[in-house]
Amino acid sequence: MKERNHELVEKISYNLSHDKIVEIPLSKLRRNPYQPRDYFDEAALKDLTQSISQHGVLQPIVVRETIKGYDIVVGERRYRASQLAGKDTVLAIVKSLTDEEMLELAIIENLQRENLKPLEEAKSYATMMKELNLKQQDVADRLGKSRSYIANVLRLLNLPPSVKSLINEEKLSSAHGRTLLGLEKKHQLNQVAQKIVKEGMSVRALEEYIKFLNANDHGKTRKARKSKPNFLVKHEYQLKEKYGTNIDISKTKKAGKISIEFNSEDEYKRIMELLLEE
Structure with missing residues (x-):
């Protein structure tokens, strides 16, 4: 507190x-x-x-x-x-x-x-959790921040070393880093990161580019994809803020699906802990 x-x-x-x-x-x-x-x-x-x-x-x-x-x-x-x-x-x-x-x-x-650099901040929170046996909510309470803020900062630690270096060198922002984690084919992270630096890509442009890459990975073409309803986009954003990870919501006439992404066993345990608490 x-x-x-x-x-x-x-x-x-x-x-x-x-x-x-x-x-x-x-x-x-x-x-x-x-x-x-x-x-x-x-x-x-x-x-x-x-x-x-x-x-x-x-x-x-x-x-x-x-x-x-x-x-x-x-x-x-x-x-x-x-x-x-x-x-x-x-x-x-x-x-x-x-x-x-x-x-x-x-x-x-x-x-x-x-x-303070974003990755230093992320490392600070991770160290507190590990050494003091704290949960994200505990860290948030001690430092007067929201749990979703702590979760989003911690996500940067899931990036590969090369991308972390670009963030430390201020060639990429922390928002770029978190957005990159939405890329489904993780082996493309370095390539896309270099593209951001070379083209001066904004975070918004990166979001659209990653949507395009992920859609193509599912065998869809850009032309064939239908735009997602605004209310689903809004709810995705709210859930991303709450759980500190990439969320995808899809809906058809008869059913829908909410997909929650995790990149490691520790992140899986963290998300499950939050879901079970509720």
Whole structure:
């Protein structure tokens, strides 16, 4: 819940009159083992390095003492920049935190960044679920987000590495990534992703292109396909938002069918869990 986040942030916030700031050798520090962030902007890191070279670390990092030294709780960029600046030590505040608090604080810190990448966000949620044994709804409640939002972000983790790289490089948006997952022949993902980049394809255009590819895979021609009623399109969208996966609704005069897509055993279990809860 949001209150939980505030409590955790308050626990690591410091006041110079109460918290002791110490100088710790960089050699005794290690990155937070629960840190979901993999990418650090080189230009921003270079700017911070120059600042630390001239003025030092103006805001101490927060660490937790361990048998082997210290784990960084908050401030890995400052730690990395200090290394690049040739510093031997860094100012730090030592806090007593549990593994669960370490994990949540690392994720909260990352989620509050404006330049957080979609896949870093997805990895953050997945890490919380795995390490803290949480369900998507639990994560949503703790972070003050909707369950459907969490589910949609997590879907990006089902993309192949090459497509993930394009998203990290900002050549594809997260919306492109989620739309690509609607492609029935998964071996075409890389090819279609490259087409998006080459042609500057919008998400809407990609949706239409994937519909065309999927229809042809079923032995239909573009000419023979009838447009889907608006109310079915609307309901498909609502179900996609609710379950965080591709939904197809088809209807004839006598019957209809709702198809729910899953790309892994974990995703299948997640969807079944949601369906059975209702």
